[in-house]
Amino acid sequence: MQLPVAASSTRAAYVVGTFDTKGRELFFIRQCIEKTGLRVVTVDLSTSGRTSTASVHPREVARSHPQGESAVFSGDRGSAVSAMAVAFEHYIQTRRDVGGIISAGGSGGTSLATPAMRALPIGVPKVMVSTVASGDTRQYVGPSDICMMYSVTDVQGINRISEKVLSNAAHALAGMVAQPPAQSIETKPAIGLTMFGVTTTCLQAVVKQLENEYDCLVFHATGVGGQSMEKLVDSGLLAGVLDITTTEIPDELVGGVFSAGASRMDVYARHDIPYIGSCGALDMVNFGALDTVPEKFKHRLLYKHNASVTLMRTTAQECQQIGEFIARKLNAMRGPVRFFIPEGGVSAIDKAGQPFHDPEADRALFEAIEKNFRAGSQRQLIRLPYNINDEAFSDALVKAWREMVKTPHALSQAKKRAF
Template identity: 45%
Template sequence: MATIAVLGTLDSKGSEHAFVAEQIRQHGHMPLLIDVGTYEPPDDLRMDVKIDRHEVARAGGIVWSELESRSDRGECVAAMTAAAPLLLQELYRQTRIQGVISLGGSGGTAIATAAMRALPIGFPKVMVSTMASGNIVHYVGTKDIVMIPSIVDIAGLNRVSRMIFTRAAGVICGMVESDVAPDTDDRPLIVASMFGNTTECIAAATPVLEEAGYEVLVFHATGAGGRAMESLIESGMVAGVLDITTTEWADELVGGILSAGPHRLEAAAKTGVPAIVVPGCLDMVNFGEQNSVPPQFANRRFYAHNPQVTLMRTSREECRELGRVLAQKINPSSAPVSVLIPRKAISVISAEGGPFHDPNADQALFESLANSLRDDIPVHWEDRRINDPEFAQLCAKTLLRNIQVAAQRS
């Protein structure tokens, strides 16, 4: 039997969380009701609450009565958003909980997902939310939170909400019942960035690294993937970085939908992890369906990757700035780092004859990157396409050489 935290604003959504708690009991597990609401929960629920809002607040060093006296709901939500992660971290450390589920609108989702993000990857986390059908990046961050759209507002029990809540309870119970085999793989880790347009490169580079004794974790360069990769590098668990696909910087610079934020490419330099960097897929900016492209880009060159993804070719001026930005991120590196430039194509569609073939824009990118780098950072100019097996293998072997040099220095 597992104990599952049922965390929520029980003053406004008490009956809904009580329903989920009962579903968990029917699965043979123990719910632990945690109140992060602003006011007292309903009378018929108070006896079931195991951790009230006063105890949650104390976990964050907050005296709830003093906060409550100011009667500012926004301040109360902010306080719970700060305190709930500390409480769940402590419950996790004490092995008092094996999973967590919550139901919420915008405020409840903010509080609950902040708490969930404080828990490690692999710990079961389920959030039923009215916000789950929109942009959820701020709620999920780089963690494995399962977001379930509530469909209807979380405002009472009805034929739709009962169905959604019952299924959500089944999800969290199934997660805690699933035994994960202990990890016995002690190979050092290499992280790699990949897009559909660089899949062949990663597929050819990975066996070289695995044969050298490394495990390769591949991250999809879709914004969330880049942030997750940077987070793992910062954790100190990574021996090397195969950053083939730096495309997220094109979205960050130009305004596409797959930006990983302004700190992409900083983690390896900051933590002293050996790396190779390639300007992969910097020929493209990502948008959604064609009618979602902002009107200021009407006269640009586009390519329909699929019905949901429209790619826009970066201009010569944008490429020049992207080269400067990449160099700015690479230059602080203390560990060995190399830049590899595939002159003939930085993506499948930028090769000669492809829809994004633009030698002038590519050359502006390459020259800006090379000229902005520190003098002691090597640049490999290769007359190959990014997905040529020979280029991929060179990337892998260069990274292995950088790792070896770093080991000799230490």
């Protein structure tokens, strides 16, 4: 059945992959999409050097590598595949007719296609049919909106199962390309906010006060949450950030499961948007179920948050390192900055009488931030005698935000980034 194509006829569905080994399957996807009336571009990511019948030859893709075609076709298979992934990531960003992108393959094909998918803006349809889609897909999806579909059988031939799976994937992409969502009528500037279960009270109080003025996008600080928020900052889609919960930093420095990587907060050195931050949940490192906590941490103060999440209290020494990390990031920020220290505790379980209450560790954290922080007219550190979830603390965050965006600089930036 042919779909009514609402998008411009210049938009194409890109079918990408290793056509030397998955050609039959990829051409089947192309055929399914073409039957809907969409234009299709096939892109070959093979590194074997065989003749290609795809629209775009592998060597054309390889020329997009920062070191040129020779970096891909180097004679070493392992490095060739990695280099082709880099080349395709650069290549896809030069295309102006990408209506959507789809690929199919095993772990190798998935690793080839998904970096380029992640490089595309949020909202561009992306479908990856993969043999590894039923496992941990974070390394492939990251902070992007890639749709991962498990192939059930191997992506090897067209059979009664693969025919259904690949057809469904193809028609899913075709539907997304042909019928893109209507442009949002939301005119309020969008802001990003970070939360965790132990900072929910603070977050909800802040959102309640700001939601009439701003489109509040809340991100769960589980590693990919912080990455997703900062990807939107990089895409120019946020007018500012209230980074209340910076708990991904302890996981990066100590070895928890919710790290957002060493580049957390670096985006604000590239974009001068208003930034308000705080110490939310810096009292903890996150692990899975209790039996998954690494042996070297078994003797530490552990707290069972639920059956799937175990929290470990950060020590004074770790808190000092966390504070130094945060101060370095704050000092590099280009826009107006307000960073708040809640002296009454950084989470719901860090206040007096709660399991993670540790004044010495908190003091080490706060002093490390204060010692290394470089204050200025646009960069301020504010200490308050409240727990992070106290009403007075959330009120202070909102007041500081409103004062910051009253400045001509901040207002102009917010208007630029309004949806």
